[in-house]
Amino acid sequence: MSSEAKFNFVKLWAWLSAMFIFPLIWVGGLVTTHDAGMAVPDWPGTYGYNLFLYPISTWLYGPFDLLIEHGHRLLGSWVGLLVIFLCISAWATEARRWYRWASVGLLAAVIAQGLLGGFRVVLDERTIAMVHGCGGPLVFAYASFLAFASSSDWKHAWPSIAPKGLWRLSWVLLGASVTQLVLGAQLRHALPSTTPVGFMSMVHLHLTFAGVVTAAILGVWFLVRRNPYRTEPRLKVPANALAGLLVVQLALGIGTWMANYALPWSETAPSLARYVISAKGYWESMLVTAHQATGSLLIAFSTWLICRVGRRQISLVQNPNSFTIPQDASIVGTARETQTTVGQPVSAI
Amino acid sequence: MNRSAVARLSAAWLSSFVGLSLLVGCGPSKLEYRPNDLHAASLTREGSDQDPRAVAKKTSALIEQWFGTLDEPKWPAETLGADLEAVRMDSVSRCAGPVGRGVDKVERGVFRKHCVSCHGLTGDGLGAAAMLVEPYPRDFRRGTFKFKSTPVGKKPTRQDIHRTLYEGIPGTAMPSFRAIDESKEFAHDIDDLVEYVRFLAIRGEVERRVMAAYVREGVELDPDSGRLKELLAQVVQKWAASESDAIEIPEPPAYISSAAGDLAIGIDGIDNGQHVELMKKGQSLFESELTACVKCHGKTGAGDGASQDYDEWTKDWTILAGIDPKQSKDWKEMKPFGALKPVLAKPRNFHWGAYHGGKSPSEIFKRIVLGIEGTPMPPVARAQNGNPGLSDEELWELVYYVMHLEERS
Secondary structure, eight states, X not given: OOGGGSOOHHHHHHHHHHHHHHHHHHHHHHHHHTTOTTSSOSSSSBTTBOGGGXXXXXXXXXXXXXXXXXXXXXXXXXXXXXXXXXXXXXXXXXXXXXXXXXXXXXHHHHHHHHHHHHHHHHTTOHHHHHHHHHHHHHHHHHHHHHHHHTSHHHHTXXXXXXXXXXXXXXXXXXXXXXXXXXXXXXXHTOOTTOOHHHHHHXXXXXXXXXXXXXXXXXXXXXXXXXXXTTTOHHHHHXXXXXXXHHHHHHHHHHHHHHHHHOOTTGGGSHHHHHOOOBTTOHHHHHHHHHHHHHHHHHHHHHHHHHHHHHHHHHHHHHOTTOOOOOTTOOOOOOXXXXXXXXXXXXXXX | OOHHHHHHHXXXXXXXXXXXXXXXXXXXXXXXXXXXXXXXXXXXXXXXXXXXXXXXXXXXXXXXXXXXXXXXXXXXXHHHOTTOOOSOHHHHHHHSSSSEEOTTOOEEXXXXXXXXXXXXXXXXXXXXXXXXXXXXXXXXXXXOOSSOSSOTTSOOOHHHHHHHHHHOOTTSSOOBOHHHHTSGGGTTHHHHHHHHHHHHHHHHHHHHHHHXXXXXXXXXXXXXXXXXHHHHHHHHHHHHTGGGGOOOOOOOOTTSOOOTTOOSOOOOSOOHHHHHHHHHHXXXXXXXXXXXXXXXXXXXXXXXXXXXXXXXXXXXXXXXXXXXXXXXXXXXXXXXXXXXXXXXXXXXXXXXXXXXXXXXXXXXXXXXXXXXXXXXOOOOOBOOTTOOSBOHHHHHHHHXXXXXXXXXX
């Protein structure tokens, strides 16, 4: 059996890791929404028990804040285990050296996140909670990157042309999304001593970067629709997904504002004037948490786009004479640009 | 990625940890009550050369001796005597301090969990989100509460504060804590928060009065000062008596449904002719000089009357301190002390049926006869004990009319 036909465990663990980090972020978001970070006052144990031996009935049917905090810890442990499996399989089967070390890097990042969460409890320090909250989505993006790098698109990417400016714009989008996440975390984890002026400045920055992210996604969306790239599904799919997420995220952002502060123009419509926010209500909590989780998805999807675009860029750099052009493309360029030699997949990178 | 890159990455993580440890120190950061700089600035603005911040800080230090710290609140029982107690300190202790559960699994820091982002640690209405919400979060330190069942000048009952927490305030950032109240594990949260709000209000009002005595009367900031002890006792006595200050609401007539929280009017056996008659009477009262409702709420009740004014929290540091709240260069002088941009109090638009103080007929009755303390909404004179004013029958007719403005619109 050839190595190509073997089951790809690296891909399995990489995707499972990324897929389980997302719900971990959700539950972590719920912990923040319900201010449940100190619902379990000790760490690494839970009320004196070993984390894994804490009686299930006590936390499953106990107070909600204890349920989500302990659940977050258990889910974090599970993710740690998945990443260990990823490391083992990467070092056992993965040919790419950088990938093997990157998997170790992911494990280090997951451990660091766990330690941050632990320090937040032991020191009862909200600043660490904020750093922990920012770190989660970055680890998610990192895990997503390893998942994308284990995909067939990465391994068998045919050199192609990426739209001019898309590579840079993708990075701008990633940078803006990460900044937006950090700003959002500042708002979510605002310290009790935060001044109204300081908080307002953060809100203004958050809104400004919402504009930057929106503009970047729209830019990406339009770029991949221009000739000759509009028939390139490998670029269109992440661009469309980002545009869809943007719509969802903007709606969730407005919902989050309403669930936290009510609308400043509530006196303009009867339904808004009558709306009473429900403190820790189900829908309010879900809206706010979903806004944060979708922000994480935006970062992961930006990473996905960068992988798709960058992979083609790298292929092109390494095989300058080997790229494909969509069949219906009608581009005008230099002789070299229009050369259509069928290239080789660059699976060794 | 090569080995050296990974080593650099690990070093970066390690540096981050070291940096973080230095940044946050070795334990939870110490939080303190915020001194009432704004009131000190207001008091010292004219006729005093004292530094407002120094005045506020000195006063706050004295108040700490009586009421303790944010994490360890206490009651000035030694000064007041054991009999005079206006709050339940076990509830206050559970609400104070950082959020979390102890090893006994009892939840603590309930105020920080639910209230601090708007009302601030000190209950000064200067929480992080204060500038985002309209109206601004309530500053408890004035000891003034809007929606209550006691007359102007009297303190709200526990039930009044409980009602606001339970129902929330429609169209504003003040949420309803009904969901929390209905869950078994948090069932005591609202009751405990009521006690903590009372505690913060008492503490804040004592702070204001002591500060005023210090600036205006020259009383020394000594916890053994007879004058200061007297001020402390006056404030506490008012709060201790609040339960007995509540007025009794008469039974509504049959044509008004008394179902609490139900805006739908129960027209029990009244025909259209009686309805029209009631509306006519109500409208006549609404437009009369005696009630003067139209001045603020407008002829149609859309909240578009000619009269516009600020609330007492704003006037406290503007008009009373000789500052014109309409002039931004004037009021901005107080911004460094915690002043937020003055905003006019908005009269309610009855067409939408969104009543901040509750939408049941009895709550609307209370708003009419008691007014909304701290706002331009005055109480309507009630004919009682030989005093001229509206009879209870007329008041219910006015309630009926106001409630039907929504239906009519």
